[in-house]
Amino acid sequence: MEQILNFHQPQRRTFIQTSVAASVSLAVFGLVNQSEAWALEVKALSPSEAKTMLQLCRDIYPHDRIGDEFYAVAVKGIDSKAQKDSKFKKQLTDGLKDLDARAQKGFKKAYVNVGWEIERNKVLQQIENTAFFQSIRGDLVVSLYNQEGVWPVFGYEGESASKGGYINRGFNDLKWL
Amino acid sequence: MANKFDLNDDSVAVVIGSGAGGGTLATELALKGVKVVCLEAGGRHEIEDFINDEWASFGQLAWTDMRMTSGSWRVSKNFPNLPAWIVKSVGGSTVHWAGASIRFQEHEFKTRTVYGEVKGANLLDWPVTLKEMEPWYAKAEDRMGVTRTNGIPGLPGNNNYKVLEAGAKKLGYKEVHTGRMAINSQPRDGRGACQQIGFCFQGCKSGAKWSTLYAEIPKGEKTGNLEVRTNCHVYKIEHDNSGKVTGVVYFDKDGKSQRQKARLVAVAGNSIESPRLLLLSASGKYPKGLANSSDQVGRNYMRHMTGSVYATFANPVRMWRGTTMAGIVQDESIHDPKRGFVGGYEMETLSLGIPFMAAFLDPGSWGREFTTALDAYEYMAGMWLVGEDMPQASNRVTLHGKVKDKHGLPVPNVNFDDHANDLAMRDHAYERGVAIYEAAGATRVFPTAPYPSTHNLGTCRMSKRPEDGVVNAYGRTHDIKNLFVSDGSQFTTGGAENPTLTIVALALRQADHIVGLMTKREI
Numbered sequence: 001m002e003q004i005l006n007f008h009q010p011q012r013r014t015f016i017q018t019s020v021a022a023s024v025s026l027a028v029f030g031l032v033n034q035s036e037a038w039a040l041e042v043k044a045l046s047p048s049e050a051k052t053m054l055q056l057c058r059d060i061y062p063h064d065r066i067g068d069e070f071y072a073v074a075v076k077g078i079d080s081k082a083q084k085d086s087k088f089k090k091q092l093t094d095g096l097k098d099l100d101a102r103a104q105k106g107f108k109k110a111y112v113n114v115g116w117e118i119e120r121n122k123v124l125q126q127i128e129n130t131a132f133f134q135s136i137r138g139d140l141v142v143s144l145y146n147q148e149g150v151w152p153v154f155g156y157e158g159e160s161a162s163k164g165g166y167i168n169r170g171f172n173d174l175k176w177l
Numbered sequence: 178m179a180n181k182f183d184l185n186d187d188s189v190a191v192v193i194g195s196g197a198g199g200g201t202l203a204t205e206l207a208l209k210g211v212k213v214v215c216l217e218a219g220g221r222h223e224i225e226d227f228i229n230d231e232w233a234s235f236g237q238l239a240w241t242d243m244r245m246t247s248g249s250w251r252v253s254k255n256f257p258n259l260p261a262w263i264v265k266s267v268g269g270s271t272v273h274w275a276g277a278s279i280r281f282q283e284h285e286f287k288t289r290t291v292y293g294e295v296k297g298a299n300l301l302d303w304p305v306t307l308k309e310m311e312p313w314y315a316k317a318e319d320r321m322g323v324t325r326t327n328g329i330p331g332l333p334g335n336n337n338y339k340v341l342e343a344g345a346k347k348l349g350y351k352e353v354h355t356g357r358m359a360i361n362s363q364p365r366d367g368r369g370a371c372q373q374i375g376f377c378f379q380g381c382k383s384g385a386k387w388s389t390l391y392a393e394i395p396k397g398e399k400t401g402n403l404e405v406r407t408n409c410h411v412y413k414i415e416h417d418n419s420g421k422v423t424g425v426v427y428f429d430k431d432g433k434s435q436r437q438k439a440r441l442v443a444v445a446g447n448s449i450e451s452p453r454l455l456l457l458s459a460s461g462k463y464p465k466g467l468a469n470s471s472d473q474v475g476r477n478y479m480r481h482m483t484g485s486v487y488a489t490f491a492n493p494v495r496m497w498r499g500t501t502m503a504g505i506v507q508d509e510s511i512h513d514p515k516r517g518f519v520g521g522y523e524m525e526t527l528s529l530g531i532p533f534m535a536a537f538l539d540p541g542s543w544g545r546e547f548t549t550a551l552d553a554y555e556y557m558a559g560m561w562l563v564g565e566d567m568p569q570a571s572n573r574v575t576l577h578g579k580v581k582d583k584h585g586l587p588v589p590n591v592n593f594d595d596h597a598n599d600l601a602m603r604d605h606a607y608e609r610g611v612a613i614y615e616a617a618g619a620t621r622v623f624p625t626a627p628y629p630s631t632h633n634l635g636t637c638r639m640s641k642r643p644e645d646g647v648v649n650a651y652g653r654t655h656d657i658k659n660l661f662v663s664d665g666s667q668f669t670t671g672g673a674e675n676p677t678l679t680i681v682a683l684a685l686r687q688a689d690h691i692v693g694l695m696t697k698r699e700i
Contacts, residue, residue, distance in 0.1 A: 060543045061548055063551070065552075124544075137541075137543055145536075145551075146232050150531075151531055156497060156555075157495075160375050161229050161374050161382035165371075165374035165375065165383070166372075166373040167371070167499075171335045171336065171373040172334060172338075173336065174494060177339055177343040
């Protein structure tokens with residue numbers, strides 16, 4: 001599915017079983033503490049790269065009420081893909097290196113250490129049209145938002161048919177108009 | 178499992194596709210005693226197989242064979258390999274449609290006459306009038322169980338509709354209601370009433386929504402005259418020296434090539450695959466493809482002027498609860514050139530779940546501008562704008578010069594540019610949609626670009642004169658007497674209305690016509 005959302009053509013199609021991957025990943029680690037979020041199993045990325053990737057993912061789609069564990073699921077998915085695809089892995093490591101270089105140039109710090117989101121955004125704006133950025137963003141739009149665990153943050157109630165639909169569960173309960 | 182009808186049985190009618198056009202035609206022919214082999218490229222997913230999960234359902238049902246795009250339309254930029262969101266499964270797009278069933282207006286059958294010449298547009302009058310279509314629309318409405326017809330009450334309005342209604346009425350709009358929908362508001366035709374499940378786009382798990390999958394095809398199969406073969410992708414229609422169609426060749430579920438002989442062939446693969454097949458069937462006698470002496474096969478591709486408006490409010494809406502298309506404002510669907518464009522548009526409620534909202538609210542967008550919108554999801558209402566887009570000869574489906582599919586056949590390319598009329602209409606529609614939501618108290622509004630097309634029309638259009646189109650008033654190709662087109666690619670122009678009701682009405686009429694021709698031994 002993420003291939004459909006990428007802007008580069010033509011590509012071989014692969015469909016990722018995101019909801020299955022998400023539930024497996026969450027079972028692998030029950031960590032909430034941000035400082036340990038990248039202790040998750042990354043094989044292709046180094047721990048430091050995983051930490052940068054985590055911050056990048058949050059900065060692309062920042063939701064203050066979504067915990068790191070959900071962004072970490074996305075990072076783990078990206079890492080799995082990099083384990084199987086050496087070209088993709090190179091794109092990642094080059095992209096992260098470039099990201100840090102730009103952060104150093106602008107703020108004299110590695111990307112994860114640039115303290116303010118608004119400053120990190122200035123770095124991202126420089127790379128938003130790169131294949132690296134677009135491929136992370138395109139992946140994330142499914143791997144982050146397709147996790148059932150994040151839906152309650154938005155109020156979205158998910159699957160409905162087995163609960164009898166909404167005919168008796170407030171489909172027309174709006175009273176403020 | 179052996180075929181019901183023999184591959185060498187040349188007395189059968191072959192229908193390609195099982196959606197609104199193919200599924201209805203195949204069933205109606207079978208009910209009238211004609212033997213039909215319906216070849217469906219996709220699998221067969223029944224109600225119990227449907228999934229209330231947007232991406233999982235997409236993986237199950239959507240047509241995702243490689244397609245290419247070109248032209249200046251935003252769909253090509255955002256979704257270069259997904260020009261259309263349609264269904265590859267028995268039932269076709271009647272599995273995932275929202276159910277809106279509105280008749281064309283009288284003038285929409287004769288736009289060349291009424292709108293006059295529109296520069297750059299390939300306008301043409303249909304060779305059929307509303308008056309001629311009325312009895313068939315009536316049959317279709319009864320068949321499909323359309324609310325507000327045949328004594329069927331309208332559906333109740335959900336929260337999303339309440340917001341639309343409040344804003345629209347405040348602005349003085351008059352044609353505001355819960356729509357003419359092919360969704361049971363009470364049990365009918367052996368199917369239950371709507372449970373407001375809210376996953377209409379993922380297949381109706383209550384069966385309240387009409388679909389050829391469970392409301393037509395089983396009736397045809399019960400007669401013993403209809404055989405539906407799944408995972409059968411037709412790649413060529415064959416003909417004899419006289420030019421008469423003799424059968425089709427297709428890849429079966431094991432990828433083996435099979436030849437089914439036929440007395441007649443009806444093409445109903447939706448508006449990208451149907452012209453593709455006619456072009457792929459080019460031969461020595463027909464070097465430009467079948468039924469293409471006019472060079473119109475693949476041209477005049479229309480997808481309706483579309484766009485969406487979402488808006489957030491200070492209080493919760495929870496628009497995902499209940500039917501996706503829960504109501505409509507029809508006032509702007511008239512032809513009123515004082516607005517700066519010809520033709521009109523409907524305004525219909527729309528809702529997406531969080532996964533699809535993230536993907537389609539503003540493709541490519543990132544950062545706080547985007548995430549604060551999603552954070553307000555529970556407070557959001559949404560509408561879809563659907564209007565008449567201009568047919569243009571250069572908007573067309575062709576065989577791609579380089580890219581091939583898994584069988585080695587050229588994939589289709591969809592080339593599209595908006596016409597100036599489309600842009601003017603869309604801008605007007607965005608402004609009106611925003612005005613409706615602001616009248617209801619919106620705190621923030623989001624005009625949203627067109628999605629991959631769910632309405633695909635015009636690529637084998639009807640015409641009076643053979644040189645202007647591909648088929649006649651009955652969907653019979655001008656060039657080949659026993660070759661028909663039965664899907665939305667027949668549409669001469671698109672009208673402002675959702676196309677399914679018109680496709681079904683045309684299919685019922687075509688079935689009647691075909692049986693007449695067969696009885697008179699004309700095919």
